[in-house]
Amino acid sequence: MADTVIGIIGGSGVYEIAGLEGAAWQTVDSLWGDPSDEILTGTLDGVRMAFLPRHGRGHVHSPTTVPYRANIDALKRLGVTDVISVSACGSFREEMAPGDFVVVDQFVDRTFAREKSFFGTGCVAHVSVAHPTCPRLSAACVAAAKDLGITVHDGGTYLAMEGPQFSSMAESKMYREAWGCDVIGMTNMPEAKLAREAELCYASVAMITDYDSWHPDHGAVDITDIIATLTGNAEKARNLVAKLPGLLGAEREPCPHGCDRALEFALMTAPDKRDPALLSKLDAVAGRVL
Template sequence: MRLIKISGEGISSGEVSESELGVGKPYVAVIGGSGLYDPGIFEEPVEVQLHTPYGLPSDNVIIGRVKGEWVAFLPRHGRGHRYPPHKIPYRANIWALKALGARVILSISAVGSLRQDYAPGDFVVPDQFVDMTKNREYTFYDGPRVCHVQIGLEPFSNDLRRLIIESASKYNKTHDSGCYVCIEGPRFSTKAESRIWRDVYGCDIIGMTLVPEVNLARELGMCYALLAVITDYDIWVPHQPVTAELVEKTMGEKLDLAKRVMTEVIPRIPKDVHLKCQETLKNACV
């Protein structure tokens, strides 16, 4: 696979030109979670190494065609799962995808279930989240410019969610809503914490990587949606141990279906869908 090296310092406009890239600019980016380190769905793939103002992304970005559309792919944890959830270079990842041309992000992630009827192996397309992380880089606006981006009503793009739900429901049991509680990690919850997320906060699924990924995408006016793969019941279930091995095993069993969903959804995404997501930036900055 051909490797293209680009220095972020040389991007005067904040965006890579098509001539620098040497291939078509991707409108859609896919971020792969645990177990998904190679999209396996691309034609004419190239690798792009992009230095950003926030350092290197988790890995080189792969750009290729999916049913004629140029698409970017980035493994969230890096190939070989090098980055734990709390050390992922989220700002570099999102900045790089935007600089390469992406305006839409489709994310795939492993999650635990906080509900009996949300079973391992099911898909969930969440519509809300609760942030319980503690020590991450949450914003591009660290000053002197200050912005307060309002994403509370629709943190996920409903246009993208509808497309994912429609496709995913054909292949797998899919829940069309859910509240995702994001914890710091890398440890799993205690039983007491798990019961709080479920019984007090009323959350449906739990994971470690949504925040600040979704925050940062929306700060740049990008649309974001998540296809969550339930790999286990969280520890609130009696005698249900959560292990990394269990997560990887269940995720692996569903990856082909998740890729099929993305392959169907990508060509159906309208090229102006990001305009609605950019509305969140209006009047956000002081």
């Protein structure tokens, strides 16, 4: 049995959790660069928690410049075992309405300007992301949402776009009609891939703020409506996060889906050919297999 340590990556509004004991912001050094911000750590209902502002407090980073590798590495160094992404998204489905949550289980990665792996020349590794989120962790998020009366959709495909601009109508219709995606956002890739490489369980809670540009009423949406939805979603997200320690428990068994053993057979480079400099940077992410 190992201790559960829950990591939350999201906006600053998610972190004002009532009852978080010993709350303190701390700097975590990473060999992959500076994380987005300091990390708020504390204990809730006997379970350690770590909150990382994805864009930095004050929204400093664009989706492209978020230091995804440093963020995941920093959480791993803190002992995090389970990562929950909380992020805003647009919807491609009439029945997935603004204010609803979608617990994502698949991704289509359309990002192109981001570093997507901890591995490379000198230490090559291939992990499977056929099922990029952890069913156990996702089920806990769904259960928490249902218990709170939040309208939640269990499963959905998230189109990760580069941004920072939103989709053209032609793109939006293609993603919705030809590709069968359900929601669209800019931040869950390569985050989910890196979490898998770091052998961390990962779940994604996508909070719908609007219909994307495919919707005939898209142009009629007032910015005040979107802000009101964002504010309401943040409150619901805080309540959802606060329920996770009770659902996950203070101790955890090995992941039944193998997320925490993703590197078991992934390393391809012969031991005598591995780059010592890269290996030193992989001490937290891949230390179990190195």
